[in-house]
Amino acid sequence: MSYPLMAFIAGFFADKNNRPLLALGLFFGFAVCLAIGMLQFALILGHDLQTAFLLAVAPFIPVEALKMAAVFITAPIIRNLYNTRR
Numbered sequence: 001m002s003y004p005l006m007a008f009i010a011g012f013f014a015d016k017n018n019r020p021l022l023a024l025g026l027f028f029g030f031a032v033c034l035a036i037g038m039l040q041f042a043l044i045l046g047h048d049l050q051t052a053f054l055l056a057v058a059p060f061i062p063v064e065a066l067k068m069a070a071v072f073i074t075a076p077i078i079r080n081l082y083n084t085r086r
Contacts, residue, residue: 002036
């Protein structure tokens with residue numbers, strides 16, 4: 001459920017062709033995705049939010065940070081390639 005919302009947030013900010021806004025959109029999209037996942041984890045398994053964060057969010061932060069960095073680097077390149085081929 002959170003992926004479409006994350007994609008919308010990141011895409012909305014990325015569409016502005018502004019690197020600081022892209023970084024902000026990636027961060028907020030990532031935060032929304034993990035927050036929704038954490039809440040779902042806590043509600044379904046009956047854990048408190050601290051335990052849900054430690055079990056369902058914290059392990060994914062390093063990998064997600066690497067993915068955000070990859071998108072931050074490649075998104076402008078892909079946009080430029082797309083715009084020159086139109």
